[in-house]
Amino acid sequence: MKKMMLKPRTETELAEMIAGATGPLAFCGGGTRGFDVAGEALTTSGLSGVELYEPGALTMVARAGTPVAEIEALLAENGQRLAFEPMDHRGLLGTEGVPTIGGVFAANISGPRRIQVGAARDFLLGVRFVDGTGQVVKNGGRVMKNVTGYDLVKLMSGAHGTLGVLSEVSFKVLPRPEVAATVVVQDVDLEVAVQVMSAALGSPFDVTGAAYDPVERRAYVRIEGFAGSVDYRVGRLVADLARFGAVQQVNDSENLWRGIRDVSAFHGNAGDVWRISVKPSDAVELAEQLQAEALQFDWGGGLIWALVPAGTDLRARIAVPGHATLMRAGAETRGRLGQFQPEPAPLAAISAELRAKFDPRGILNTGLMG
Amino acid sequence: MQMPSPNTAILARKAELAAKLSTVLPQDALIQDEAETRAYECDALTAYRCPPMLVVLPRTTQEVSDVLRVCHQMGVPVVPRGAGTSLAGGALPTADCVILGVARMNDVLETDYDNRIIRVQTGRTNLSVSGAVEEEDFFYAPDPSSQLACAIAGNIAMNSGGAHCLKYGVTTNNLMGVTLVMMDGTVVEIGGAHLDAGGLDLLGVICGSEGQLGVVTEATLRILRKPEGARPVLIGYDSNEVAGACVSDIIKAGVLPVAIEFMDRPCIEACEAFAKAGYPMCEALLIIEVEGSPEEIDHQLGLIIEIARSHNPVELREAQDADEAGRIWLGRKSAFGAMGQINDYMCLDGTIPVTELPYVLRRIGELSKQYGLGVANVFHAGDGNMHPLILFDANKPGDLELCEDMGAEILKLCVEVGGCLTGEHGVGVEKRDLMLHQYSPEDLEAQLKVKDVFDPQWLLNPAKVFPLSVTEGRRAVELIK
Ligand SMILES: Cc1cc2nc3c(=O)[nH]c(=O)nc-3n(C[C@H](O)[C@H](O)[C@H](O)COP(=O)(O)OP(=O)(O)OC[C@H]3O[C@@H](n4cnc5c(N)ncnc54)[C@H](O)[C@@H]3O)c2cc1C
Ligand SMILES: Cc1cc2nc3c(=O)[nH]c(=O)nc-3n(C[C@H](O)[C@H](O)[C@H](O)COP(=O)(O)OP(=O)(O)OC[C@H]3O[C@@H](n4cnc5c(N)ncnc54)[C@H](O)[C@@H]3O)c2cc1C
Numbered sequence: 001m002k003k004m005m006l007k008p009r010t011e012t013e014l015a016e017m018i019a020g021a022t023g024p025l026a027f028c029g030g031g032t033r034g035f036d037v038a039g040e041a042l043t044t045s046g047l048s049g050v051e052l053y054e055p056g057a058l059t060m061v062a063r064a065g066t067p068v069a070e071i072e073a074l075l076a077e078n079g080q081r082l083a084f085e086p087m088d089h090r091g092l093l094g095t096e097g098v099p100t101i102g103g104v105f106a107a108n109i110s111g112p113r114r115i116q117v118g119a120a121r122d123f124l125l126g127v128r129f130v131d132g133t134g135q136v137v138k139n140g141g142r143v144m145k146n147v148t149g150y151d152l153v154k155l156m157s158g159a160h161g162t163l164g165v166l167s168e169v170s171f172k173v174l175p176r177p178e179v180a181a182t183v184v185v186q187d188v189d190l191e192v193a194v195q196v197m198s199a200a201l202g203s204p205f206d207v208t209g210a211a212y213d214p215v216e217r218r219a220y221v222r223i224e225g226f227a228g229s230v231d232y233r234v235g236r237l238v239a240d241l242a243r244f245g246a247v248q249q250v251n252d253s254e255n256l257w258r259g260i261r262d263v264s265a266f267h268g269n270a271g272d273v274w275r276i277s278v279k280p281s282d283a284v285e286l287a288e289q290l291q292a293e294a295l296q297f298d299w300g301g302g303l304i305w306a307l308v309p310a311g312t313d314l315r316a317r318i319a320v321p322g323h324a325t326l327m328r329a330g331a332e333t334r335g336r337l338g339q340f341q342p343e344p345a346p347l348a349a350i351s352a353e354l355r356a357k358f359d360p361r362g363i364l365n366t367g368l369m370g
Numbered sequence: 371m372q373m374p375s376p377n378t379a380i381l382a383r384k385a386e387l388a389a390k391l392s393t394v395l396p397q398d399a400l401i402q403d404e405a406e407t408r409a410y411e412c413d414a415l416t417a418y419r420c421p422p423m424l425v426v427l428p429r430t431t432q433e434v435s436d437v438l439r440v441c442h443q444m445g446v447p448v449v450p451r452g453a454g455t456s457l458a459g460g461a462l463p464t465a466d467c468v469i470l471g472v473a474r475m476n477d478v479l480e481t482d483y484d485n486r487i488i489r490v491q492t493g494r495t496n497l498s499v500s501g502a503v504e505e506e507d508f509f510y511a512p513d514p515s516s517q518l519a520c521a522i523a524g525n526i527a528m529n530s531g532g533a534h535c536l537k538y539g540v541t542t543n544n545l546m547g548v549t550l551v552m553m554d555g556t557v558v559e560i561g562g563a564h565l566d567a568g569g570l571d572l573l574g575v576i577c578g579s580e581g582q583l584g585v586v587t588e589a590t591l592r593i594l595r596k597p598e599g600a601r602p603v604l605i606g607y608d609s610n611e612v613a614g615a616c617v618s619d620i621i622k623a624g625v626l627p628v629a630i631e632f633m634d635r636p637c638i639e640a641c642e643a644f645a646k647a648g649y650p651m652c653e654a655l656l657i658i659e660v661e662g663s664p665e666e667i668d669h670q671l672g673l674i675i676e677i678a679r680s681h682n683p684v685e686l687r688e689a690q691d692a693d694e695a696g697r698i699w700l701g702r703k704s705a706f707g708a709m710g711q712i713n714d715y716m717c718l719d720g721t722i723p724v725t726e727l728p729y730v731l732r733r734i735g736e737l738s739k740q741y742g743l744g745v746a747n748v749f750h751a752g753d754g755n756m757h758p759l760i761l762f763d764a765n766k767p768g769d770l771e772l773c774e775d776m777g778a779e780i781l782k783l784c785v786e787v788g789g790c791l792t793g794e795h796g797v798g799v800e801k802r803d804l805m806l807h808q809y810s811p812e813d814l815e816a817q818l819k820v821k822d823v824f825d826p827q828w829l830l831n832p833a834k835v836f837p838l839s840v841t842e843g844r845r846a847v848e849l850i851k
Contacts, residue, residue, distance in 0.1 A: 057723050110566075114566075131816065138809070138810075139813065145794055150575055150579055232665060277568070321564065341569065353823040357823060
């Protein structure tokens with residue numbers, strides 16, 4: 001019979017469950033990730049609810065299991081949003097469930113706007129978490145500038161629950177702009193597309209998205225802000241980018257960017273999906289090295305999504321600096337290749353020691369990150 | 371303020387240490403002479419001074435690594451130093467330490483406009499990083515007021531901010547990679563020209579670690595294209611509350627200025643007397659700056675002015691040209707100098723939720739009366755980072771202590787209302803003993819564990835950031851071999 005999932009309702013309960021655990025625990029928020037970590041399942045979805053929202057201070061505090069959708073709806077009512085544009089993985093990964101804000105920060109998930117406003121970790125102001133011994137720890141706070149002691153907030157963001165389980169997060173939000181528009185440069189190859197994106201990102205026009213679709217052979221450049229200002233900047237970019245190819249302006253581009261964010265081009269396709277972060281100008285060389293069945297480019301060329309036959313060790317083909325995460329694959333492949341890029345020896349040693357300090361019994365998402 | 375007493379066993383081996391260091395460093399990189407080491411006895415928190423045992427000024431990562439290996443072997447504490455502009459005593463030596471200064475490491479290693487990055491040695495000053503990319507119209511965004519002097523090394527160690535961080539973020543948001551030398555001499559590369567960490571975000575925890583986890587010798591920084599233009603508006607109100615409400619409304623309206631600076635009456639008066647910027651005499655002044663093309667600026671300022679008007683300002687002055695913009699900024703930029711003219715002062719750096727602004731200013735006023743010391747407030751209002759300047763007389767016995775007590779009260783107040791002890795200057799020695807007001811012993815223990823991993827013997831800048839009572843057991847580890 002399937003065992004019940006642990007579902008703490010309070011931080012104290014969560015701490016007790018971890019302190020009392022007799023073996024490994026596998027965490028999820030909404031579980032949109034699907035388990036491939038061994039251990040007793042524990043969901044933070046019972047720790048739900050927004051605790052504080054101050055639109056005038058651009059800050060929100062929420063329990064870690066609060067659904068992202070609930071947060072986005074509340075922000076939208078006040079003309080604000082999560083500016084780092086976290087993706088919804090469900091389509092790509094074929095999973096169900098309700099993504100939680102804790103999961104978003106634990107995985108440091110950021111979308112196209114990351115290049116301009118920063119990553120999820122840049123918006124996370126404070127955390128409360130429970131470490132592997134059951135100790136509750138707080139770090140950071142709810143103010144936008146805080147250098148009091150070490151920044152464990154950043155360390156927790158992207159730790160995928162291996163250093164502690166987040167129970168509460170406070171984060172910065174930003175105003176939703178009046179309008180958005182996209183400049184499309186048509187019929188360009190990857191090399192030219194990278195030049196287009198680089199020119200756009202190197203302009204003074206506050207570009208908030210720069211992506212390339214090699215199937216359509218189109219480079220996309222997004223501008224957001226007040227209507228008049230967007231018109232002006234689009235005009236300048238259209239004029240400037242015309243030297244690379246035929247340029248067109250698209251005003252209603254919300255779906256386009258959602259598709260880029262969620263990598264909709266790969267939804268339902270067979271094969272493994274990798275997510276690679278490199279220096280944008282290395283994209284061209286890397287694309288050749290990858291020999292992938294399909295590619296998508298975001299972050300000016302610096303973020304590459306690759307679709308390859310199941311079981312391919314894509315990391316073995318990569319000969320430029322950066323890191324590759326295995327996002328979608330069967331259990332055997334994930335076990336064999338590991339989801340995360342192995343770190344160079346001295347960093348791997350530091351990371352292992354940090355995990356040993358925060359989780360001395362090795363029970364938090366054991367083995368997920370090395 | 372207390373510092374640990376120097377370890378006499380280390381002092382006794384000064385000659386041996388100097389001899390070993392001289393085998394790994396060029397002659398001019400090792401300073402032993404007491405007259406010369408005295409130049410390193412303090413940083414910008416000049417109330418506390420202590421000449422170090424030795425000073426080294428390496429030029430390469432390899433030399434830094436060699437120095438640290440030698441010190442590690444001999445169990446000698448090391449205090450990293452950039453330009454020594456810390457206001458928190460972060461670079462304050464102990465008598466038994468080696469000061470490792472990176473000031474001679476100031477090369478630009480790579481500029482890459484296509485990928486919008488610059489790689490520098492960390493002894494390079496903040497302003498000269500922007501200077502290196504200026505001709506292509508790029509800049510490095512974090513702009514501490516000390517930018518002419520402070521080094522990227524200290525910026526990274528303190529996670530420094532600046533007037534424009536409301537839009538561009540602080541150091542950690544603009545730092546992409548570092549070369550870090552660990553206390554045992556191991557050199558590690560973290561991050562680089564690509565975005566985000568593959569594994570744990572070690573870069574995130576190194577930034578702001580106040581020289582306690584490793585010595586940063588090189589850094590990859592994000593550079594940005596300069597905006598087409600920028601223009602400030604000056605708005606005066608007859609109450610702090612109303613000025614605070616105006617700031618909140620502007621933010622809620624979706625306008626995101628690059629800077630919102632706030633000055634209260636004592637500060638306005640001092641600046642006006644000093645810089646003659648033509649400021650109106652009122653309770654609260656806001657300087658709000660926006661960026662873009664001339665039309666974009668007009669539009670944003672239009673929205674801001676409309677909101678400002680709805681709060682009945684006593685003064686509203688829009689810069690018509692560069693000259694007028696310069697005059698609006700003049701007073702603010704000379705605020706610290708102005709205060710220095712009339713008094714000794716201590717600059718605090720607590721951050722509060724912006725909604726608590728009126729309450730906190732009122733409480734500070736009450737504390738000012740209670741302690742009999744004047745306070746001028748100047749701060750980054752958009753993000754709640756306060757800089758109360760407490761005025762005192764260094765020549766009057768007991769005044770510094772009184773001022774420190776009052777400062778501690780103000781910082782505790784910041785924590786009470788949901789803020790923190792320091793928004794950008796760092797803890798150093800100055801706020802070390804207040805840490806337990808913000809964090810529980812367990813919260814601090816989690817931070818100490820990180821240092822245990824990077825520097826198990828607690829040799830790097832060991833007497834900073836955490837209360838000495840909390841770190842005693844860790845610092846007492848017997849090392850002399
Ligand atoms: C680098 C990366 C790799 C990913 N790999 C996969 C994958 O292989 N398969 C997949 O289906 N999705 C994967 N995702 C998607 C992502 O995990 C989810 O879409 C997102 O976290 C949504 O939130 P959730 O609540 O559903 O999180 P979950 O999917 O439940 O959890 C995401 C991760 O965060 C941890 N976590 C969740 N809540 C907390 C918390 N409160 N405190 C600490 N840790 C917590 C989980 O243990 C897990 O490691 C990945 C994301 C990234 C950025
Ligand atoms: C007039 C004035 C105005 C200021 N304005 C601002 C402001 O607007 N915003 C702001 O944030 N700060 C401000 N400061 C504070 C100060 O300038 C910053 O903290 C600055 O970043 C310190 O840099 P530094 O190179 O002088 O560092 P130092 O003072 O030399 O050292 C600061 C800390 O960094 C550590 N450190 C130095 N080098 C290294 C290294 N290579 N590796 C690891 N650790 C190292 C030191 O051990 C110390 O803990 C101001 C200071 C003054 C005097």
